[in-house]
Amino acid sequence: MTSTSDPAASPAIVTAAVLVIGDEILSGRTKDQNIGFIADYLTAVGIDLTEVRIVPDVEDRIVEAVNALRGRYDYVFTTGGIGPTHDDITADAIAKAFGVSIDVDPRAVELMLARYQATDLTPARLRMARIPAGADLIPNAVSAAPGFRIGNVHVMAGVPKIMQSMMDAIGPTLAHGRPLLSETIEAGTGEGAIAEPFGAIAAANPDAILGSYPYFDGTRYGTRLVVRARDPERLKAVAAEVAAMVAALHARA
Amino acid sequence: MTSTSDPAASPAIVTAAVLVIGDEILSGRTKDQNIGFIADYLTAVGIDLTEVRIVPDVEDRIVEAVNALRGRYDYVFTTGGIGPTHDDITADAIAKAFGVSIDVDPRAVELMLARYQATDLTPARLRMARIPAGADLIPNAVSAAPGFRIGNVHVMAGVPKIMQSMMDAIGPTLAHGRPLLSETIEAGTGEGAIAEPFGAIAAANPDAILGSYPYFDGTRYGTRLVVRARDPERLKAVAAEVAAMVAALHARA
Numbered sequence: 186m187t188s189t190s191d192p193a194a195s196p197a198i199v200t201a202a203v204l205v206i207g208d209e210i211l212s213g214r215t216k217d218q219n220i221g222f223i224a225d226y227l228t229a230v231g232i233d234l235t236e237v238r239i240v241p242d243v244e245d246r247i248v249e250a251v252n253a254l255r256g257r258y259d260y261v262f263t264t265g266g267i268g269p270t271h272d273d274i275t276a277d278a279i280a281k282a283f284g285v286s287i288d289v290d291p292r293a294v295e296l297m298l299a300r301y302q303a304t305d306l307t308p309a310r311l312r313m314a315r316i317p318a319g320a321d322l323i324p325n326a327v328s329a330a331p332g333f334r335i336g337n338v339h340v341m342a343g344v345p346k347i348m349q350s351m352m353d354a355i356g357p358t359l360a361h362g363r364p365l366l367s368e369t370i371e372a373g374t375g376e377g378a379i380a381e382p383f384g385a386i387a388a389a390n391p392d393a394i395l396g397s398y399p400y401f402d403g404t405r406y407g408t409r410l411v412v413r414a415r416d417p418e419r420l421k422a423v424a425a426e427v428a429a430m431v432a433a434l435h436a437r438a
Numbered sequence: 439m440t441s442t443s444d445p446a447a448s449p450a451i452v453t454a455a456v457l458v459i460g461d462e463i464l465s466g467r468t469k470d471q472n473i474g475f476i477a478d479y480l481t482a483v484g485i486d487l488t489e490v491r492i493v494p495d496v497e498d499r500i501v502e503a504v505n506a507l508r509g510r511y512d513y514v515f516t517t518g519g520i521g522p523t524h525d526d527i528t529a530d531a532i533a534k535a536f537g538v539s540i541d542v543d544p545r546a547v548e549l550m551l552a553r554y555q556a557t558d559l560t561p562a563r564l565r566m567a568r569i570p571a572g573a574d575l576i577p578n579a580v581s582a583a584p585g586f587r588i589g590n591v592h593v594m595a596g597v598p599k600i601m602q603s604m605m606d607a608i609g610p611t612l613a614h615g616r617p618l619l620s621e622t623i624e625a626g627t628g629e630g631a632i633a634e635p636f637g638a639i640a641a642a643n644p645d646a647i648l649g650s651y652p653y654f655d656g657t658r659y660g661t662r663l664v665v666r667a668r669d670p671e672r673l674k675a676v677a678a679e680v681a682a683m684v685a686a687l688h689a690r691a
Contacts, residue, residue, distance in 0.1 A: 188500070206488075208647065208649055209649055209651050209664070210473075210477070210490075211477060211486075211487045211488065211489075211490070212477060212487070212618070212666070213474055213478035213479075213480075213481050213487075214620070214622075214651070214664065215651060216474040217470075217473065217474070220463075220470065220492070221469040221470070222467055224463070224464060224465060224466030225466035226466075226468050227466075228465050233464075234464045234465070234466075235464065235494060236464075236491065236492065236493055236494075236499075237458075237463075237464070237491065238489065238490065238491050238492075239473070239489065239490035239491075240489055241488060241489075242649070244444070246489075268629045268633075268652055269630045269633040270629055270632075270633045270636055270637060270650040271602075271636070271637035271640050271641070271648070272640070272648065272649050272650060273486070273650075289451050289642035301630075305630075307630065307633075307634065308634065309630055309633030309634045309637070310630040310633070312633070313630075327654070328654075342634070344602050344652055344653060344654055346654045347654070363466070367465075367467070369467075374521050375605070376521045376562075377512070377521055377522045377554075377558075377560065377562055377566075379523075379562040380521075380523045380524070380560075380562030380563070380565070381523040381560065381562045382522060383563065384524035384562070387524050388524070394461065395463055395524070395525065396462055396525050397521070397525060397526075398467070398468060399521055399522040399597055400597060401580070401581075401597055401600070406581070410678050411462070411467065412651045
């Protein structure tokens with residue numbers, strides 16, 4: 186694990202975890218759209234998403250997960266539970282995880298006054314301005330109530346549109362490693378036929394990550410072979426080996 | 439936590455965790471479709487999905503997650519990593535987590551011979567017949583290579599079609615509690631306006647779970663208010679309170 190808050194430092198590998206908070210995802214009522222977005226975003230900027238957890242709206246479970254993940258990865262990104270209702274307990278749970286106090290934050294109130302009349306800042310809406318002591322705010326371009334960053338933990342909304350605007354605000358502040366580049370080769374066959382030669386290429390090229398992803402398109406099986414490497418030349422070389430292996434296979438068939 | 443393998447026992451609450459195994463989900467290349475399916479499935483049969491983790495194709499990480507989850511929940515369901523290629527290491531990791539041996543299982547080979555000619559059972563395809571000692575097989579109606587159950591852990595394929603056929607095979611063997619029933623009331627407004635009266639109803643009805651799920655439809659915010667309870671009469675009563683609260687709010691507006 187590499188720890189840095191200086192985006193210029195560019196260590197070789199930067200790791201991250203996502204923590205999705207919400208009963209509605211676990212019950213199936215809401216289908217998560219945030220994990221895939223954050224995964225794409227982090228991959229594009231050269232941060233390796235290494236673990237995801239989804240936990241219910243239960244304080245102890247949030248505290249436990251935040252503390253497990255923030256000690257293990259360079260960054261943690263949470264989604265969900267920062268709205269105005271009684272079941273939005275993420276901010277309080279994060280304060281508890283860090284052992285700091287939490288209160289209505291004047292900076293957050295100011296951001297919210299850009300959208301709400303002062304008379305509309307009801308106690309419920311002011312819940313959204315509760316920020317743990319020592320946290321920085323994450324602006325919300327969509328609906329004003331901010332997220333926040335404390336230590337290496339970034340706390341974002343669960344509504345995808347809002348979460349995405351927060352991720353865009355966070356992006357430039359993040360350290361990132363050399364991006365893991367990838368090339369995909371369609372095998373044109375099921376996994377079984379390519380497993381042996383593909384495994385041999387993987388064994389011979391330990392600096393590349395080779396993955397094989399079977400799919401079923403409704404009538405037949407196919408397999409996407411994915412080569413990942415940080416060095417573009419090595420990526421090209423190993424991907425060429427895989428493409429040659431696939432071509433040889435079909436020539437024989 | 440309630441532990442039982444007798445479906446007839448019907449304890450009040452049965453819990454489950456899902457463990458998604460695969461670099462391709464963490465890199466964003468593949469968008470997970472299994473978590474939402476399993477969440478819906480378990481909710482429908484009265485099993486509470488209580489935690490989800492996504493981990494990479496790394497043996498130690500799989501072992502750690504399996505052991506953390508199987509001790510904590512009645513059931514664990516894993517997806518991914520049971521194909522024929524070098525990066526399919528789930529079966530070996532599960533054997534390690536349980537401290538049992540693993541080898542090609544004659545029962546699995548027999549199932550695979552229903553689809554493959556004996557001469558096509560290459561060493562790579564035979565990897566799919568590696569089953570930890572003491573496990574029961576989970577049939578695969580789609581592509582023959584089975585999943586397996588060991589202890590309270592159900593190991594399924596990652597391809598959604600195959601995973602779903604395995605889930606259907608597993609379903610009748612599971613103990614389940616009283617299903618958590620739900621009703622949804624559209625608030626017709628953002629969360630801020632309903633947070634206080636909604637929270638008051640939640641506080642007054644501790645036997646129901648009240649959740650509030652804001653959304654943005656492209657032009658405006660709405661909120662789905664969800665009431666969940668195991669008792670149908672209580673569900674009806676609390677949902678009626680919420681509907682009356684929403685009606686009163688709009689009458690005032």
